Amino acid sequence: MPEAAFAQTARATIGDSEFDRDTAVTRRAPGVYDTELSAGWIIINAVNGGYLLAVLGRALADALPHGDPFSVSAHYLTASRPGPAVVRTDVVRAGRSLSTGTASLFQYDDEGQEIERIRVLASYGDLDALADDVRTTAEPPSLPPMDQCFGPQDAPAPIPGSSAIADRLMLKLDPATLGWALGAPSGKGEMRSWFGLADGRDADPLSLLLAVDALPPTAFEIGLSGWVPTVELTVHVRCRPAPGPLRVSITTRNLAGGFLEEDAEVWDSADRLVAQSRQLASVRLG
Amino acid sequence: MPEAAFAQTARATIGDSEFDRDTAVTRRAPGVYDTELSAGWIIINAVNGGYLLAVLGRALADALPHGDPFSVSAHYLTASRPGPAVVRTDVVRAGRSLSTGTASLFQYDDEGQEIERIRVLASYGDLDALADDVRTTAEPPSLPPMDQCFGPQDAPAPIPGSSAIADRLMLKLDPATLGWALGAPSGKGEMRSWFGLADGRDADPLSLLLAVDALPPTAFEIGLSGWVPTVELTVHVRCRPAPGPLRVSITTRNLAGGFLEEDAEVWDSADRLVAQSRQLASVRLG
Structure with a gap:
């Protein structure tokens, strides 16, 4: 199959996709991650808050002993811009089934000083370790095809x-x-x-x-x-x-x-x- | 009016009540507050989480330039017990209309080491400065008298x-x-x-x-x-x-x-x- 045709029909996969590349973080030091905020996730004039949360979430998944976000609380401080950023994480508590940590996204002002954009407090666990019991009265949204x-x-x-x-x-x-x-x-x-x-x-x-x-x-x-x-x-x-x-x-x-x-x-x-x-x-x- | 009769009919007021006394914090150093968790707010065997949040919220109201909690996110780490505790706060950002800070509640183990009970991330503002516009589809719960x-x-x-x-x-x-x-x-x-x-x-x-x-x-x-x-x-x-x-x-x-x-x-x-x-x-x- 010609490569171009393959590219058209192939679906991106978890770990090899635009979302994964644009939320990638590189560990600079223990708990400190460099990243590049992509201009591809701008809505109106702002970098989308969910995209930013995924960047922070990926850093925490590396920094904490558990890999899945269970509960993530983010307070948005100043507006992020496309470009370089650093995520600083801190482990608050490493428990058996849940770990809790903080993460901060910083960018730089004209003098190169760090400005904090977002502060996150999150608890992570292992979704695959959960029992598969469900008791729910919630119903999926009714959407046309x-x-x-x-x-x-x-x-x-x-x-x-x-x-x-x-x-x-x-x-x-x-x-x-x-x-x-x-x-x-x-x-x-x-x-x-x-x-x-x-x-x-x-x-x-x-x-x-x-x-x-x-x-x-x-x-x-x-x-x-x-x-x-x-x-x-x-x-x-x-x-x-x-x-x-x-x-x-x-x-x-x-x-x-x-x-x-x-x-x-x-x-x-x-x-x-x-x-x-x-x-x-x-x-x-x- | 005899004092006993007055005590029976007087209502406690904001600032002078059991809730205020039991959530009181005393500044030990900038951003650091001593408190005493009361046994009066136990439910089943645990100190009530809402009571604990009010203690943390009171410390933040003192530590931040704004006095009213707008959005408070708490991650509960270990079970609190009645007795002495310390709240350590940190100002993340002091803005014009909103301030953001963190607070941690610590108690002590048998060796006197601090154990973190709760970590909070919160944004505070001034409720009295808000416009009084309301557009809501929410309705109060239907409750019998x-x-x-x-x-x-x-x-x-x-x-x-x-x-x-x-x-x-x-x-x-x-x-x-x-x-x-x-x-x-x-x-x-x-x-x-x-x-x-x-x-x-x-x-x-x-x-x-x-x-x-x-x-x-x-x-x-x-x-x-x-x-x-x-x-x-x-x-x-x-x-x-x-x-x-x-x-x-x-x-x-x-x-x-x-x-x-x-x-x-x-x-x-x-x-x-x-x-x-x-x-x-x-x-x-x-």
Whole structure:
């Protein structure tokens, strides 16, 4: 098979994909990692917060004795930019089934001084060591088949929020949550989408950290536009995702005092709730 | 008025109450606070996680330039015990409208070595500086009037989970979520209650950190018993609570792999959603 044809049909794999390369970290010293933030994950004018969380999550997976993020809490301090960055980690506690650590992402100002971008506190474990019992009343989001959903490339006009990151994601949004793209936001703070990586790489716990913060913000359907910067984002990874596309739903119920919460659920192709998140974001009312 | 009669009718106030005394911290050095964990907030055999969070939250309110917790993420490391403890805080970033800091609660082992109990990462602001806009689809929990709800003191037999803390709280649980107390758990992961402090002290942002983790665990209504230790708990305080009783609802949808999430909402007497939280807890299936 000619190499070009192979490249077209081959799917990227976990460990060998754009997402893996763009979230790679190189250990400079014990617990200290160099990385390069890619311009490929920009949304509006900001480096996507889920992508940044995956970079920090990868550093912690190396620094801690356990490899899977169970619960990751991130406080966003200043806006990250594409370019070099350093992640400094610290082990808080190494337990038998769970380890806890901190991670900080730093970049550099014009004088070369470090500026902290994000501080993370996280507990890691081994998802494969969990019992496979499930008792749930949660149900996957109801989404039309993928071919009846719409991606950024289907938009008649540029969609606010689509930019570099749109080329790296497979997003197929439920038309019921796309009123904002036609100038008629529903007023309901809901967004639902099929989700994958554009190169076909399957999901893993690190890419779930991206998935919870990769849809257009619910604020668009509430009738707000512009940037909705994250103050805090906590993700719980509940299960290792099965291969295949994910379904992501995000919901906002309460906008008050210039802040809103955005709750995300991520479901895998085996109908398992694989991740839950909540973020507190600040909004500017127009 | 005789002093005894006054004591009976006087309500404790914010700043002068059992909760305030039991969460008090004394600055030993910049950012370092001594405290004494009270045995009065034990539930089953553990010091209540919400009470502990309020102690940490009070230290951060002193250490940071802003006084109100906006978003507090706590990872619980080891079980706290009544007795002396020290809180070590660190300012991560002091911004104009938000400040971020860390806090750690330490106790001592038999050799006097410090053991870390809880690590917190939190962003603080000024709730009174927020605009009073509200756009919400959230609705307060539907609860019967307080005199049709039941507290620990109404139980025909000792309720699992009631112990010292029960004397310090005004809990009036919705009978619809009390099946577990009669040996017939509903199977639904829901608990709803009126909530206050027993001495009548009104709620403030610090006591909301207690309120989100003070009800009997949803696990009881799922049919599980025993301790459900918190791994991670994040609280968002959305609004300064009005005087009067609070309503708290907690919900679990997904128990899987020995972990469950517990989402709490706290509503004030003015029908404002004043706090939201989610915790990840581990369960032992019987």
